[in-house]
Amino acid sequence: MPADKPTNIPKVCYEIFVRSFCDSNGDGIGDLNGIISKLDYLADLGIEAIWLTPIHPSPSYHKYDVTDYYAIEPEYGTMDDFRRLLAGAHRRGMAVYLDLIVNHTSTLHPWFREARKSKDNPYREFYWWMTQDQIDHLGISERETSDDSQVVYPWHTNPGDDEKYYGLFYKGMPDLNYHSEALREEIAKIVRFWLNDIGVDGFRLDAARHIYPEWDREQSVTFWDFFSKIVAKANPTAFTVGEVWADTEEVAPYFRHLNATFHFDLSFALQRMLVAGRDEQLIDKLIASFNLFQKYNPLFVNAIMLTNHDQERIGSVVNGNTAKIKLAASILLTLPGQPYLYYGEEIGMLGSKPDPYIREPFLWTADPDDPQLARWIKPQFTTPKTVAPLSAQIHDESSVFNHYKSLLHLRKTEPALAQVLAPNLQPVRLGNDELLAYFRPHADRSLMVIHNLGEHEVEFTIPEDKSLFTEVLFSTDPPHEKQLTTNRLSPHSSIILAPARVSAKPENQ
Ligand SMILES: [Ca+2]
Ligand SMILES: [Ca+2]
Structure with a gap:
């Protein structure tokens, strides 16, 4: 089923890495109430949709390994907080997209705790299990690394078990196995819960191309047919944007079932061009991509970004050069599509890998005791010495922030720039x-x-x-x-x- 046209497609979106955005209660961890306190800021900037990185309970700092799909991570707040966030965003005309991770769970999720107990446990089939002989026989003991996973050996030992489980990203993240109808029904319940009981506006879909392992790759596309039907039935206007971290040819078929997918090829092309100072026939390549996407869904939404929470920040890609930071924004915000700003890009935040350092605290003010400042990590790249905080940029006409703000206003008011479809x-x-x-x-x-x-x-x-x-x-x-x-x-x-x-x-x- 092709993804239908959602009404009121947001023209500008914003990715929030929840832990780092804004702290409301002085524990140093960004949280939902912190985000609520910044809804006016986001609305004033011109944002029409926010994508929250995962907010479900999880043992990791990034929370991409979920232990309960029906709850809110206590570090981030409560379900009441989330309902207030949603209502506050909706009052300001902003949509809220949840980061939904259906490729894998945490090993601490009750499904996996059960599954690992024995072969005849009813939850066993929710995951992938094989003996070393079977793995060797199929020749799938090793995998080729991909942009989004450097893991070579995806099969992990379960102590006392002659079968191993498959975990593409990490042994703490066992992959779910959608050959199980019981699992599919659980996922459908989760989707209905968030769309109907809670009222979120859509989902950012993590690891969309990895739903089935390499040897079953084509089924990763058809999985989203199943998924989009559940979404459409629960809320026909809900929006889906998939993370298909692959080249344009592999991305295109996913438009059949998803409203939008992120354009990674564009992101990397923009970064290369900013570094090299030369065009690489970007417009011709983009038009070719559009022609390809259109074959799968004439109403495709090209989700575009400079970088996201998995990539070196654009500010660091261009070595902190303010003119180039502005140039990057000028290009992104005048190209067709649905742009996703990564929090802090609008103040020129810096950050290089490893991952925690591309996810540093948003710099609201220069005050080291600013109660809003997240403190879960000691920043290595974005500090008041390297980046002017928002409080200083707001009143500076020539700041990166005001550059973003002017461009965002133009993008929303000029029909030629505002056209998404x-x-x-x-x-x-x-x-x-x-x-x-x-x-x-x-x-x-x-x-x-x-x-x-x-x-x-x-x-x-x-x-x-x-x-x-x-x-x-x-x-x-x-x-x-x-x-x-x-x-x-x-x-x-x-x-x-x-x-x-x-x-x-x-x-x-
Ligand atoms: Ca907090
Ligand atoms: Ca998978």
Whole structure:
């Protein structure tokens, strides 16, 4: 069943790593009440949907190994807190997407505690079990690493058991086995609980391409047919966005059953281009991707991002260069799709792996005793010495924050930028690969966008068919204000051009 068009598709989304965003009770751990206290901030920034990293009980700091799908992690708050968060977001016109992890559970989940007890336990079939002989016979003892898992040996020993269990990401995360109808019914219950009893607006679906192991890979796509039918029945307007961390060709079929999937190829292309200072025919590649996605779902939503909680922060990718941090935002927020900002990108936060350090506390103020500041980790990259805190950026017109805010406003108010479905994009060829230029056609008002990716000032000639595009709607290059006055663009700067307004003819007297 193809994913139907959800009503009111959010135009700008925001990923919150809950532990690091905002602490409300002084224990140093970000929590739901902290997020509630920042809903006005997010609404004012222009956010229309928030994706919360997992909030279910879990033994890990990141909580991607769930022990109870029906509860809230006590470190983060209570179900009442969550209901208040949801109501507060809805009052401000914001949707809330839950991070739902159905690929695996924690080994501490009651299902696995039961399953590991014996072969005839009713929960045994919820997971993958094989003897070493069977594993060797099928030749699946090792796997090729993927972008999202470096694990080579995915079979793990269960003490006192001659069968091993399969855990793709880590031995503490046993993979669920959807050949079990009983498991499918449990997952359906969980989906109905969150959509109908609690009222969330949708799900970000973790590890969507790994639902079935490598040897059963095709079934990972058809699983989402099963899943999307449950979602559609529970709430026809609920939204699904899948993490299919793979190249565009492998991603495309998932649009058959999911509203959106994250465009990892785009994320990495943007990062490479910002580092190299050269376009790599991005627009042609994007249009080719759109054509492919469309074959599977004409209403596909391309979820785009600079980075997420699994990638080096964009600020560190460009070595903290503020002009490049702004350039990254200028590109992302003028391309078609549904952008997901990773919390803190809007203040230029930094972060490099290992993972905890790309998930450092949001820097609200420079005060080391700021009660909102999460303190579960000692930050190595984002500190008041390296990043201006939000409190300092709010009143600085030239800050990264105000750059994001202006672009987000433009993205929501300019119809050519606000269009999420049927991506409106054409290349503009300026004959210089230090320039990235594109056209966003729209019946109300079309726009042309030009970025200088390089280190040098570049001269450009606007193609004849775009000669009317001389009104400057947005610019990070001071010489360009209101009207295009020169045909030069400074390094790492961007302009958005609209057709010049033709003065109205005097009315007949
Ligand atoms: Ca707390
Ligand atoms: Ca799996």
